[in-house]
Amino acid sequence: CGLVKNLSLMCYVSVGTPGYPLVNFMQLHDMELLEEYDPVVSPNVTKVFLNGVWVGVHRVPGVLAEVLRGIRRNNAWSFEITVVRDVRAKEIKVFTDAGRVCRPLFVIDNNPLSGNKGNLVLKREHLDKLTDDKTIDVSHMSEEEQDKTLYGWKGLVASGVVEYIDAEEEEQAMIVMTP
Structure with a gap:
């Protein structure tokens, strides 16, 4: 299943x-x-939906979708926001509701100006932080202190190295199965 x-x-x-x-x-x-x-003045716009409710339209949907994904990856907004751009239907769907099953994926750098274009956002510095976590004695720390001190999985998500996507966004995403 x-x-x-x-x-x-x-x-x-x-x-x-x-x-x-x-x-x-x-x-x-x-x-x-x-x-x-x-609609008479601007018939060729993209519809914008928030949690299934049509809230507006946008003339440059690619930019809006990338901005929304960017704030999610930069941890400026909740990582559980879903952004789906359906080019054929001319729709952007944004979901913030509860109950969506999301799975983690490593992020690939698609910035055309980046020297790292086409590669994982994950770098040696992220791996070093994870390795450093092993040397920290957490036996005397509360769970809350551990979350603040350790980089761990939450650090990877907050750094934009890993993002969670739900089934709706997964349908529109390009997912690489092998390196």
Whole structure:
């Protein structure tokens, strides 16, 4: 069963994040609210949905999708936000609701200006931090102190090396199975 397989691969079930601040954020990044949209003036725009509700339209959907993924990877917003750009349907779907089964994937650098384009974002410095974790004595620390002190898996997620995607985003993602 696919659900059992996903659950066995370090999955995360989303607990939900408030979505309304994202509407304001997307407005600041040139999204027109649905109430302000005139289909006669701009018939070739992309619809923007938040948790299944049509909230607005955008003229440059690729930029908006990359900005939203960027804030997720830079840990400026919750890592459990899902951003799906469906080019054929001319839709961007953003999900922040609870109950989505997400799985972790390593991130590939797609920045055309980067010298690391096409390679993992994971670097030697990340591996060194994980190795350093082994030398830290955590026997006297509470779980909260351990989370603050150790880099670990949460550090990889916060650094944008690993991101969680749900089934909806996985359908649109290009996933490499081998290095």
